[in-house]
Amino acid sequence: EIVLTQSPGTLSLSPGERATLSCRASQSVSSSYLAWYQQKPGQAPRLLIYGASSRATGIPDRFSGSGSGTDFTLTISRLEPEDFAVYYCQQYGSSPPRITFGGGTKVEIK
């Protein structure tokens, strides 16, 4: 089973700053089957990025994903007030078929 480790656990930043979130896999993620989600308190997660770097429908271009193999990054170019939330990475398409999530990174207002 692929284990995803996200870092840092918490990121304290101000609006307008750049956020860089890391997701490291215990083994190579095939075909860059890596997604990112945003979750705000009391809400369901929202899909941001799939295929490591493709934005989901309606996601602003300040969100970008990159990486391959075992190292992936979510970047928020300029934080807006609504971006303060918890972010999860997810791998899919593994063999045997499994879905795993990382432990999450909380982006909080400094």
Added chain:
Amino acid sequence: EVQLVESGGGLVKPGGSLRLSCAASGFTFSSYSMNWVRQAPGKGLEWVSSISSSSSYIYYADSVKGRFTISRDNAKNSLYLQMNSLRAEDTAVYYCARDSVRYQLLYPFDYWGQGTLVTVSS
């Protein structure tokens, strides 16, 4: 508009059973694989189970295998999760979620319900 509405959560004693439902609308339910994901209070997301569009393929997390059963009724646009032999560690909000690609399985989840809380406690 795509909508997923879970129901069936509640308080149950350890060893007990519960059946969750997810009513889907706004899309062709029979074309999409569906999933259950849970989140323990204050914790991260945990994938529970997935079922393909025609129910031909079903997968479970090791933590629930043998205790939980996923199923669907395409005629009723509904997804189910039968949970037996419940444990305290099964306490969580349970979300149903749709695969983002038609007729594929275990792809990213593009629509989620609001969740239903299951509490296992004596």
